Amino acid sequence: MIRIVLVDDHPVVRAGLRALVESQPDLAVVGEADGAEAAMTVVGNTAPDVVLMDLSLGAAAVGGAEITARLRTLPEPPEVLVLTTYDTESDILRALDAGARGYLLKDAPSEDLFAGIRATARGETVLAPTVAATLVRRTSNPAPTITEREVQVLELLSRGLGNKEMARELFVSEATVKSHLSHIYTKLGVDTRAGAVAAAIERRIIRT
Known part of the structure; x- marks a missing residue:
């Protein structure tokens, strides 16, 4: 059983994700959080295998990338799979630099999400096609890099x-x-x- 914590500031989104994820016999949601403090507490109490992380958490001062970085400093850190609506280069790089194992978009088919969670739990890198294309373009583009x-x-x-x-x-x-x-x-x-x-x-x- 893969244990999952959901981090998203929208209760309706978390409820939908919980119902979707728990339709799979090998996936279980063991906790939810809407921000940094709650995420650290829930992860500390439940020791999940994977944290499904949104990047934009409303008016919260600390976003998903920063929470990811904090989670990765734990003695036994969970793997983090970003699930967001944002596919800009800056968001992608911040999340991956913070230690996220994968990056999927919220319009991904449910089967891709399930497969992504399982791959993340195994320690594999998971990238949405558009995200992978952005990273390839960044490495192959001879234009100067924006810092x-x-x-x-x-x-x-x-x-x-x-x-x-x-x-x-x-x-x-x-x-x-x-x-x-x-x-x-x-x-x-x-x-x-x-x-x-x-x-x-x-x-x-x-x-x-």
Whole structure:
């Protein structure tokens, strides 16, 4: 029996996942959580084999990638399979860098989800086709790589923040923000803030 904990901030989604997962004789949901504190407590109490992790947890300050990183520091960490609606490059890399074993999208067929949970429990890597394609494109594309800090700048840029506001958010100087923007423009082949956001969304570097 594969023991599973669900981490998602929507009770209806958790209920649906529980019903779906427990339709399989070898899968059992042993706990649920809607955020970081609850996830750490439930995992500590139930010792699951797999945590099915959403990335976006509403207004919670700590997202799924950060929770994954915390779970992976436990003495006997569970494997983490991300199940989310987001397939941007930044989300994928953050989750995998945090220690997630796999990454599936919520529109995956139920059989793919079941197979993904079983493979994750065996310690195998599981990737949705679009996620795998994104990673292949990243490694094979000769274009300069956008750094994690530049992704953060792009995300703030997409929210309409000015240089001063971005500097405050990132705890850096305005000169540093301007330097990041210059590098971003060069890497994306654009010369405006709007162009940078549009290119980043088109390349799935950031979310819409």
